[in-house]
Amino acid sequence: MDALRSSEWYAGDDRNAYIHRAWMRRGVPSSAFEGRPQIAIANTGSDLVPCNSHLAEVAQSVKNGVYEAGGIPLELPITAPGETQVRPTAMLWRNLAAMSAEEMFRANPIDGVVLLGGCDKTIPALLMAAASVDLPAVVLPGGPMLTGHFRNEALGCGTDVWRLSEEVRAGTLSEADFLRSESSMIRSKGHCNTMGTASTMALVSEALGVIVPGVAGTPAPDARLLEAAHHTGRLAVDLVAQDRRPSTFLTKANFHNAIVALAAIGGSTNAVVHLLAIAGRLGIELTIDDFDRIGAEVPLLVNLQPAGHYLMDDLYRAGGFLAVLREVRDLLDPTALTITGRPLVDHLDEARIWDPDVITPRDAPLQPSAGISVLRGTLAPGGAIIKPAAASPHLLKHRGRAVVFDSVEDLRERLDDPELDIDEDSVMVLRGCGPQGYPGMPEVSNMPLPRKLLERGIRDIVRICDGRMSGTAYGTVVLHVTPESAAGGPLSLVRTGDWITLDVRARRLDLEVPPEELAARVPNEATVAGYARPRRGWERLYVDHVLQADRGADLDFLVGGSGSQVARESH
16 A cells, blocks of 8 residues: 555654644554554534434444554544525535535545435535545445334325325315324434435445445444444445545446436436536536436336335335345446445345335336436427426326416415416426526425315326426426526526427427527516525525536536645645
């Protein structure tokens, strides 16, 4: 092993080395600075990020493993956007977390890093940072919560919030009963137990190769998570010895496998923007079309909410993620390596399905084709996406009259107006929700339906938006419309009454307005008034530099990496 990066701080007998060591001694023996890898444990745990609030316990097991393997563990708190709490949207803060983590990894005397995340944006942010710095790094996900129950009914965190709240508005569930379910929704520590973004990004990251195979999906309260944490800590020390950095094993083949996995599990559409951003940091050419090309014919094998019935602890007991991957082994790229130094496919031999209701075998899939579809047309020249697995089949080819909302506030104000001219054939359009316009792409694309439709028993119509949709959500929702309305996309020019055609099989999304008429239109004043115009701080920097959804909504000056070179001396 070459000289450790941390030796740039600690080696030698001069004044500066003395200062660096002295401040870190605090009871640590001098041998701590003599050729022992310094392993940062990047911890996104926080009481304000409830999904990650247990990561201090997980970090302790990582520390034990690091120390046992001869390294020195150093916990490094990382800014963490909590999906459920931060405003205006956690997506605004993903890039800030990634930038902050990147700078701290590069600025500190560390040789490798263990990335502790769980909540939706934390694993993507950590991976973006690690890719840019390119230090040896391994992800350890915090795991999903256990299933909660209310009146003998399993509750899917997120998914059942949407479902139950709509039943209240439909008049089929009392508000009192709805509120009684609140304390049952979150049963234990951990992130959402549905196949939402948190679960999706943990599993997809394992398919990507940056998590020890077999770890993703381990429930947060399960003792086996702490066992895996100990092993991951030991592995981190070995990664430094082997100089196994992200750039040494992550290739396009790894992203191929991640996309296959995304389709097979019926994962969140949010994975598209996150994988695009991570690939951009690595300099790997990945486009939204790759998601359609690779995932289109991948079968849906995981029967989990929101596309199915069960929840994450069911998936774990049924055989886990490796059992899913074994069923689609022929679709995986066998050349893609993992953090272990071995190909992903080499870890699948012993995987088995123990409950075929939860993980369906390849010859009896829930759906034969479950990949995310990429749409283009006059309404989305840069592309838009839809998740057919979560949509209503009868709406995947549809022509309807637009009902336009200029902002989220406009939607909320007019949604239940009895005079709103809308029916089951209409197409709801919401704009001003893209990376620039909101800012940060809120999860509002799965718009609630008007009360008068709910009361008639209607539970889905076509909805179109330049924002995102929660991974826990469902419905026939076209999202990530690019260019967004705030960037001058055609979405800004749609008027109520315009006809819109959706044809998923043909991969088309078209606004039936003659080009000359569209060219003569200007956005509504209400549309423009709703766009974000921050004057200072992070929001200003974000709006000025954020890329569109088809490029991962990263900041333009953060694409690529800057390496792990040691900066000039601080004293």
